[in-house]
Amino acid sequence: MSRGSHKSESFPQLAASLSSIARSFYARGWAVGTSGNLSAVVDREPLRLAMSPSGLDKGELVADQILMIDEHGGVLSEHGSKPSDESSLHITIVKECGAGAVLHTHSIWNTVLSDLHAAEGGLAIEGYEMLKGLHGVKTHQQREWLPVIENSQDMLELAASVGDTLRKHREAHGFLLRGHGLYTWGDDPIEAKRHVEILEFLLEVVGRTLLLKRSNT
Numbered sequence: 001m002s003r004g005s006h007k008s009e010s011f012p013q014l015a016a017s018l019s020s021i022a023r024s025f026y027a028r029g030w031a032v033g034t035s036g037n038l039s040a041v042v043d044r045e046p047l048r049l050a051m052s053p054s055g056l057d058k059g060e061l062v063a064d065q066i067l068m069i070d071e072h073g074g075v076l077s078e079h080g081s082k083p084s085d086e087s088s089l090h091i092t093i094v095k096e097c098g099a100g101a102v103l104h105t106h107s108i109w110n111t112v113l114s115d116l117h118a119a120e121g122g123l124a125i126e127g128y129e130m131l132k133g134l135h136g137v138k139t140h141q142q143r144e145w146l147p148v149i150e151n152s153q154d155m156l157e158l159a160a161s162v163g164d165t166l167r168k169h170r171e172a173h174g175f176l177l178r179g180h181g182l183y184t185w186g187d188d189p190i191e192a193k194r195h196v197e198i199l200e201f202l203l204e205v206v207g208r209t210l211l212l213k214r215s216n217t
Contacts, residue, residue, distance in 0.1 A: 018066055026058040038104070122176070149165055
């Protein structure tokens with residue numbers, strides 16, 4: 001779990017980083033159709049986040065379109081756009097985990113597996129070398145628990161569920177929203193991007209392994 005002890009980058013630097021990451025996620029099929037959202041901490045006291053806007057194509061997102069918001073999701077920068085509807089989830093993750101950046105993707109594999117494992121409350125991933133790409137993980141024998149949270153269009157209710165889940169699973173590096181997508185975070189956008197890449201890789205491995213096992217039975 002991230003602790004937020006690093007020195008924050010400036011807003012322009014964070015905006016450039018987030019927009020670049022958004023375009024790369026779009027290219028990999030993880031944020032198509034305006035899906036996905038990204039944020040990074042600009043200041044902690046008072047809390048200020050660089051936040052992706054709602055409804056824009058992540059494949060064409062540029063730094064000038066990134067918003068600055070406060071801890072209530074209010075827009076502080078001079079933009080005509082509104083922040084992502086899921087800003088409250090980002091704020092909750094930052095507060096609960098001390099994260100410096102939060103990223104959310106909508107890949108095929110994370111969506112499928114979030115629904116498949118919802119009844120179990122999550123899924124365990126273990127035995128893979130790629131787990132060592134997660135913050136603090138030193139061995140492939142790590143048992144990484146990825147909670148699955150029921151989705152909701154009530155963002156305040158969903159943020160409360162996210163907060164409850166994070167307090168129960170302090171060592172988690174991410175979680176899935178059922179039928180929706182993956183959330184993960186890091187000390188900064190670079191670490192958060194790595195966590196997305198690691199978890200998306202592992203989720204695809206899990207999904208493809210299930211398919212292979214079923215095709216051989």
